Amino acid sequence: MSDLKQTPLHALHLTLGAKMVPFAGYDMPVQYPMGVMKEHLHTRSKAGLFDVSHMGQVIVRGNTYEAAAQGLETLIPVDILGLGENRQRYGFFTNANGGITDDLMLANRADHVFVVVNAACKDADIAHMKSALEPDITVTEIKDRALLALQGPAAEAVLATLDPRAGDMRFMDVATLDLNGTEAWVSRSGYTGEDGYEISVPSDAASDVAQALLDHPDVEPIGLGARDSLRLEAGLCLYGHDINETTTPMEAGLTWAIQKVRRSDGARAGGFPGADNVLGQIGNPVARKRVGLLPTGRAPMREGVVLYATETSDTPVGEITSGGFGPTVGGPVAMGLIGADHSAVGTTLYGELRGKRLPVTVAIMPFTPANFKR
Amino acid sequence: MKYTEEHEWLRAEGDAYVVGITEHATTQLGDLVFVELPEVGATVSADDEIVVIESVKAASDIMAPVDGEITEVNTDLADDPSLANSDPLGKGWFFKIKPSDASQLDGLLDEAAYNALIG
Incomplete structure (x- = not known):
C-alpha cells in the first residue's frame, strides 16, 4: 500500500469512514458508510462531492491562447482555437490509426488552455504533449492543486452559498471563483449526467473547501463506486474500458465532439494523428x-x-x-x-x-x- | 445458530435449516442487486456453489453449507435483493436445506468461533 499516492483529501476520506481502494496508482475512496446505492441516488436527488484529484490537471501555454490552441489541434481533432474564452469542451488524443489514446476536457482560460486528463493516462499524455508540441509551447502538470466535483441538482445552490457567481455559469462555462478566500478554477461540468461543477483548488486549501461543501445539509461524500454507476447511466465513456487506443471516434460514437471546422472540407480539416482514418469513417459504415x-x-x-x-x-x-x-x-x-x-x-x-x-x-x-x- | 467460514448462518427450523449470510458479509459485499436461488427440491453437496449474488460491485457465490435437499427458497429476496442488506438475519434469508447427514452440522462454527473469525 505504501507505494500508492494520496490526494490532498486522503485524511478527510479516512475521517469520513471511506473504504479505500487502489485506483490508477492512488489510494482512493470507493465508498463511504452510506454505500454505493444510496450515494448514487443522493447525487441524483441532491448533491454529491467527489475527490477527483487523481486526474491530471495540465496547463498548456503559448505566447497567446491561440498559439497553445493551434499546437493542441495537431494532437486533438477538436475546435480548440474557436473555443470561446471561459468555455470548456470535450476532446481526445488520437494515434496514427485514429484510435483514442485518452479522452479529456479542454478549457479556454484566457491566456492558456487548461486540460484535465484521466489519471491512468496522465503521464503518457503529458509526455506526448511535451514531445509533440513545439518548444515555445509549455506543458505544465499542476501538481499542487486538488480537483473536486460537486454534482447533482442542488450543486448550484450549494456552491452559490460560497460564491454566488456559481449561479451565473452555464453548462461548460469556466470561471475563477472565490471559495472561502481560496481561488478556485471552476467548470460547470462533470461525469454524472447531472448539473454540477468541477473545482480545482490549491492542495493546502482542499480539505477546508471540501469541508465547507460537506457542511451543507444537501451534500454527501461520494466514492468511485457511485461515480462509475452514475457515469454509466449517463452513457459516458470510461477510458480503458469503453474506449481505448483501438477504438476510433466513429466506432465510439464520439464524432459529435469533432466540430465541422476540423472535418473534411472544414477550414482546419485534419492535421491530427490518424486524421485520414478518423475523418474518412465519418458518415461511412464502420x-x-x-x-x-x-x-x-x-x-x-x-x-x-x-x-x-x-x-x-x-x-x-x-x-x-x-x-x-x-x-x-x-x-x-x-x-x-x-x-x-x-x-x-x-x-x-x-x-x-x-x-x-x-x-x-x-x-x-x-x-x-x-x-x-x- | 451455526455459522460457516463463508459467512453463512444456519438456524434450525424443524428438520431443516434456514440459511442466510451474516451482517459482516453484507457489509463487505455492499448493496445486493441480484440473487439467483437454487431450485426447490435440488439435492446439493456441501461447498457446491448454489446461489449467485451480485452487489453493486461484483458477483459472488454462496455455497451449500452441508449436503442435503433444498426445501424452500426466499422468492421475496429474489424480487428485492436489498432485504439481505436491511435484514440479513430475518427477511433476507436465502434458502432452507434439509441435511442428509446431520453430523455435518457439528463441523460448523458456533457464534463465538464465528465472531473470532471476523475479529
Missing part, C-alpha cells in the same frame, strides 16, 4: 459501434461478457465494455462494442453469463435523462 445495452433480466452484465446474435450461435458479435446495476434505472445497464450489423436500437442480443445466454437489448443512451443547465 465494423463496430459502441452502444447502450439493457439486460432484460435482473442480472448485471459486466465488462467482458461476450454477446451473441442468438441463443445458440458460436460466433460472438460483441462484448460488454462496462456494465453493472443502475440504481436510478432500477436494473442492470451496460454498454458494449458491437458489430455494426447488430447495433441497431431494439436489437436483441444474448450475453453469456455463467454458462447461460441471457437476452440484452440495444438501447438509446443515456439511460437516465441528462440534467444540465444549458
Whole structure:
C-alpha cells in the first residue's frame, strides 16, 4: 500500500469512514458508510462531492491562447482555437490509426488552455504533449492543486452559498471563483449526467473547501463506486474500458465532439494523428459501434461478457465494455462494442453469463435523462 | 445458530435449516442487486456453489453449507435483493436445506468461533 499516492483529501476520506481502494496508482475512496446505492441516488436527488484529484490537471501555454490552441489541434481533432474564452469542451488524443489514446476536457482560460486528463493516462499524455508540441509551447502538470466535483441538482445552490457567481455559469462555462478566500478554477461540468461543477483548488486549501461543501445539509461524500454507476447511466465513456487506443471516434460514437471546422472540407480539416482514418469513417459504415445495452433480466452484465446474435450461435458479435446495476434505472445497464450489423436500437442480443445466454437489448443512451443547465 | 467460514448462518427450523449470510458479509459485499436461488427440491453437496449474488460491485457465490435437499427458497429476496442488506438475519434469508447427514452440522462454527473469525 505504501507505494500508492494520496490526494490532498486522503485524511478527510479516512475521517469520513471511506473504504479505500487502489485506483490508477492512488489510494482512493470507493465508498463511504452510506454505500454505493444510496450515494448514487443522493447525487441524483441532491448533491454529491467527489475527490477527483487523481486526474491530471495540465496547463498548456503559448505566447497567446491561440498559439497553445493551434499546437493542441495537431494532437486533438477538436475546435480548440474557436473555443470561446471561459468555455470548456470535450476532446481526445488520437494515434496514427485514429484510435483514442485518452479522452479529456479542454478549457479556454484566457491566456492558456487548461486540460484535465484521466489519471491512468496522465503521464503518457503529458509526455506526448511535451514531445509533440513545439518548444515555445509549455506543458505544465499542476501538481499542487486538488480537483473536486460537486454534482447533482442542488450543486448550484450549494456552491452559490460560497460564491454566488456559481449561479451565473452555464453548462461548460469556466470561471475563477472565490471559495472561502481560496481561488478556485471552476467548470460547470462533470461525469454524472447531472448539473454540477468541477473545482480545482490549491492542495493546502482542499480539505477546508471540501469541508465547507460537506457542511451543507444537501451534500454527501461520494466514492468511485457511485461515480462509475452514475457515469454509466449517463452513457459516458470510461477510458480503458469503453474506449481505448483501438477504438476510433466513429466506432465510439464520439464524432459529435469533432466540430465541422476540423472535418473534411472544414477550414482546419485534419492535421491530427490518424486524421485520414478518423475523418474518412465519418458518415461511412464502420465494423463496430459502441452502444447502450439493457439486460432484460435482473442480472448485471459486466465488462467482458461476450454477446451473441442468438441463443445458440458460436460466433460472438460483441462484448460488454462496462456494465453493472443502475440504481436510478432500477436494473442492470451496460454498454458494449458491437458489430455494426447488430447495433441497431431494439436489437436483441444474448450475453453469456455463467454458462447461460441471457437476452440484452440495444438501447438509446443515456439511460437516465441528462440534467444540465444549458 | 451455526455459522460457516463463508459467512453463512444456519438456524434450525424443524428438520431443516434456514440459511442466510451474516451482517459482516453484507457489509463487505455492499448493496445486493441480484440473487439467483437454487431450485426447490435440488439435492446439493456441501461447498457446491448454489446461489449467485451480485452487489453493486461484483458477483459472488454462496455455497451449500452441508449436503442435503433444498426445501424452500426466499422468492421475496429474489424480487428485492436489498432485504439481505436491511435484514440479513430475518427477511433476507436465502434458502432452507434439509441435511442428509446431520453430523455435518457439528463441523460448523458456533457464534463465538464465528465472531473470532471476523475479529
